[in-house]
Amino acid sequence: MTKLACALLVLFGGSLAHAAPLTAIRTMDLQAAIDQLTGAAQNSGYQVVKVQPIDQALVKRGYPDPGVRILFIGESSTMDQAIKVNPKLLSVLPLRLTLIVEGKQTLVSSDDLEMWKEMFPDPETARLVDTWQRDLKIILGDFSGR
């Protein structure tokens, strides 16, 4: 029975880790986090395409502040790569990083690209998504000071 429980725990833990998007957290306000993340993206050859101020857009219309902004990042070759490999991947470009304010900390989370690999498991698509995941991991690592 104990062996069965251990097996379930391994499966359970493994699946959760598999599904999780990449995240990083730092004790800094939203603007400082955006500046830090912009620098981290540039260090990896990416440019910030747009900062989507969801928080400001909602507050301006009388809604509560969700403390959320989205940073769109990209590099010039990504579109051509996606069209060549799998045009459906255009739907995830430019890549996104979501910033969520949690007290004095800012959490940054990437979209969960793992699910795209599961849905389109052909080697070329998987390789391209792997590249983006690797880049996002480096950017988040840079942001969090790892």
Place this chain on the structure above:
Amino acid sequence: MTIYPRWLMVLFFWFGLLLATPATAQNEEPLFSVFLSGKNIEQASELLIQVIGNHNYTFVRQQSIDSRLVPAGLEAKSVRIIYFCNFDLMSRALALDTRTAEFLPCRFTLLETGNGVALMAVNPVWVSNRLGNHRLHEYCEKVKQDYLEIMKEAAL
């Protein structure tokens, strides 16, 4: 009859939930797409923005997919993104779970080909099923149905 310890029963319960979640996600298409035959990307964008407004969403912006990544004027003409939003829905969904930002604001991707424009959108239910928050389902299902209606109307 075998009596299992309580902790093992709890473990079985959570494992059952875990198995059920991907099954639900797999039942959802990841992407919706329609083809707007005989239209160029300008015509398709104009039409889409009009239909989005008909469905109580606010047009946010449109941009080439490589906007700000290549020099101005050299952006790709054949791939465009249209962002739009229903602020009330967005506020309520974010209040439930900030992770819904993963599929906000709403967007369509347009890809021009030789004989028309392919219109693509990520299914918000496919994404939200992975978040494991059942309270989001109502909102995501509403956005999904809106996407389908907008795409259907645009393709008429």
